[in-house]
Amino acid sequence: xxxxxxxxxxxxxxxxxxxxxxxxxxxxxxxxxxxxxxxxxxxxxxxxxxxxxxxxxxxxxxxxxxxxxxxxxxxxxxxxxxxxxxxxxxxxxxxxxxxxxxxxxxxxxxxxxxxxxxxxxxxxxxxxxxxxxxxxxxxxxxxxxxxxxxxxxxxxxxxxxxxxxxxxxxxxxxxxxxxxxxxxxxxxxxxxxxxxxxxxxxxxxxxxxxxxxxxxxxxxxxxxxxxxxxxxxxxxxxxxxxxxxxxxxxxxxxxxxxxxxxxxxxxxxxxxxxxxxxxxxxxxxxxxxxxxxxxxxxxxxxxxxxxxxxxxxxxxxxxxxxxxxxxxxxxxxxxxxxxxxxxxxxxxxxxxxxxxxxxxxxxxxxxxxxxxxxxxxxxxxxxxxxxxxxxxxxxxxxxxxxxxxxxxxxxxxxxxxxxxxxxxxxxxxxxxxxxxxxxxxxxxxxxxxxxxxxxxxxxxxxxxxxxxxxxxxxxxx
Amino acid sequence: xxxxxxxxxxxxxxxxxxxxxxxxxxxxxxxxxxxxxxxxxxxxxxxxxxxxxxxxxxxxxxxxxxxxxxxxxxxxxxxxxxxxxxxxxxxxxxxxxxxxxxxxxxxxxxxxxxxxxxxxxxxxxxxxxxxxxxxxxxxxxxxxxxxxxxxxxxxxxxxxxxxxxxxxxxxxxxxxxxxxxxxxxxxxxxxxxxxxxxxxxxxxxxxxxxxxxxxxxxx
Ligand code: SF4
Numbered sequence: 001x002x003x004x005x006x007x008x009x010x011x012x013x014x015x016x017x018x019x020x021x022x023x024x025x026x027x028x029x030x031x032x033x034x035x036x037x038x039x040x041x042x043x044x045x046x047x048x049x050x051x052x053x054x055x056x057x058x059x060x061x062x063x064x065x066x067x068x069x070x071x072x073x074x075x076x077x078x079x080x081x082x083x084x085x086x087x088x089x090x091x092x093x094x095x096x097x098x099x100x101x102x103x104x105x106x107x108x109x110x111x112x113x114x115x116x117x118x119x120x121x122x123x124x125x126x127x128x129x130x131x132x133x134x135x136x137x138x139x140x141x142x143x144x145x146x147x148x149x150x151x152x153x154x155x156x157x158x159x160x161x162x163x164x165x166x167x168x169x170x171x172x173x174x175x176x177x178x179x180x181x182x183x184x185x186x187x188x189x190x191x192x193x194x195x196x197x198x199x200x201x202x203x204x205x206x207x208x209x210x211x212x213x214x215x216x217x218x219x220x221x222x223x224x225x226x227x228x229x230x231x232x233x234x235x236x237x238x239x240x241x242x243x244x245x246x247x248x249x250x251x252x253x254x255x256x257x258x259x260x261x262x263x264x265x266x267x268x269x270x271x272x273x274x275x276x277x278x279x280x281x282x283x284x285x286x287x288x289x290x291x292x293x294x295x296x297x298x299x300x301x302x303x304x305x306x307x308x309x310x311x312x313x314x315x316x317x318x319x320x321x322x323x324x325x326x327x328x329x330x331x332x333x334x335x336x337x338x339x340x341x342x343x344x345x346x347x348x349x350x351x352x353x354x355x356x357x358x359x360x361x362x363x364x365x366x367x368x369x370x371x372x373x374x375x376x377x378x379x380x381x382x383x384x385x386x387x388x389x390x391x392x393x394x395x396x397x398x399x400x401x402x403x404x405x406x407x408x409x410x411x412x413x414x415x416x417x418x419x420x421x422x423x424x425x426x427x428x429x430x431x432x433x434x435x436x437x438x439x440x441x442x443x444x445x446x447x448x449x450x451x452x453x454x455x456x457x458x459x460x461x462x463x464x465x466x467x468x469x470x471x472x473x474x475x476x477x
Numbered sequence: 478x479x480x481x482x483x484x485x486x487x488x489x490x491x492x493x494x495x496x497x498x499x500x501x502x503x504x505x506x507x508x509x510x511x512x513x514x515x516x517x518x519x520x521x522x523x524x525x526x527x528x529x530x531x532x533x534x535x536x537x538x539x540x541x542x543x544x545x546x547x548x549x550x551x552x553x554x555x556x557x558x559x560x561x562x563x564x565x566x567x568x569x570x571x572x573x574x575x576x577x578x579x580x581x582x583x584x585x586x587x588x589x590x591x592x593x594x595x596x597x598x599x600x601x602x603x604x605x606x607x608x609x610x611x612x613x614x615x616x617x618x619x620x621x622x623x624x625x626x627x628x629x630x631x632x633x634x635x636x637x638x639x640x641x642x643x644x645x646x647x648x649x650x651x652x653x654x655x656x657x658x659x660x661x662x663x664x665x666x667x668x669x670x671x672x673x674x675x676x677x678x679x680x681x682x683x684x685x686x687x688x689x690x691x692x693x694x695x696x
Contacts, residue, residue, distance in 0.1 A: 027677065
């Protein structure tokens, strides 16, 4: 018999019951809860007179709706100006109290984007099954876990039964060999992979990322990569456990310690694909070929190297592709053949569950240090992913670098990633954003989002248009 | 979920085809954080003369006197008699939530939209498909007689009229069982509770670091 993939092992370890119709009951170790997708689930429990199956499996934190300006944030929940946002955050608070679920409240230093907070607190660990009512739950797969997003009715199902009804996915191996050139980051790798396999390339698969480049990434970088699995169509992405994983996990609030750490470490040693494991599909990239990436259209697969040019739809054979490109070029206000570096920006957003960890902020600060944001840029926001990231950045003086350059330094939350709070793009405005979705209207009605790495976003803020960050990095050396 | 065995109830008419989920519960009510309390806004646009706002008290709003549910003879109805393609439109579960919250437990129509049909079973509502000609006869009988009632027997798969007619209907076996027992997806999974406990106990022994770390069970 062939060996097992990492996904096969995680699946096997959590299989409660295999059903005749092909579905299976899978046990869930950790359930992360935020304010947008949970209210009706709690209400459902209440109406049915049910209680959560296991309280200690749950952890809640508000993130999508919380304001990120210091002033609005200072008032706590009562200070949230938008009525719907305030009600959702308040409801999370109320539900957690009623059901006895641990919540990290709005102005706690540990508060932040749920996908930053989970790993940071050691609430998400290798070998776990992890779910949350948010599609970027794939982030946690970076720890060698089976992690994916779920809908509101499934949130209720997990709360009530500690299980989910699932179909097993196929296995896709994405291997990135070699080494990355200087100035190229995990975000560029993620975008290059999506550019290669497309936004539906991973549909029906669980992705495992492997290869020398992946091994060489920090945990922050691995999270960035797994975070964007969903943009490649896969509900989950994961990376085998190695020393980098163990070093990251050790010593965190909810991580095991002492004898339990030793036992856990021994169990986690198996969390990799067997040498003779068979994947249904294998995609390989060479690290050396990857350069800083910029998306030009309204799908993450509409991505180009920074030295590229906006494509000409006329030259496309595929009719669907042609009309999608045409529509994107119109919406984005571009012209075919235009150099990516000629795209001028109005705003810059450094943040989101993709790129708001300490390493991301360091990379951005390194570019910004001693420079000024271009006068044509209306706003450059830096939004740390959690209160702890914020504190760490401030301890390192990163906030002073951003502020001195003319950027804003905000309170943690999802912020401009989805424009549910006050941070939004105006119609027609171009934004260099470190988030993960460039759909029409995602960052505000009529807003034009370009996805990039934190270093590339910082460079764009300085130049006022896209530039290859490596030219700036060279001039500082 | 409430179980459905035999329902004997007053019938109200929804005499138009293609009633979509937006008519059942308009968009502005979807921002709610609740799944209960949609009853007063069921069929909001047809039922009231003004435009409804979320959170508004509906008791003082001007009623549309022509809308059947506003007429005393239909007050307290639990069975809705409807036309073709009832429940078309979005997949929102708010539509069955609103119908159920209002008090409807059974909807009879010649056809239903797929997702809505499914969502009904998840929310304790029985959708019954009867031939268009039969539905037409029921409408005639309903209009002819105030206080018209029907008896719907799920186990027997029968609708029984006051005149003593017995109208058979089809329903998927698995869905029928769930509704008879009052089981939703969660209810079905909880039938495996013993398996889950067994798995959990073994898993706890094997991976104790995954348990009792967060919250009151800590330590
Ligand atoms: S940062 Fe953006 S993508 Fe991530 S959880 Fe928040 S809204 Fe979703």
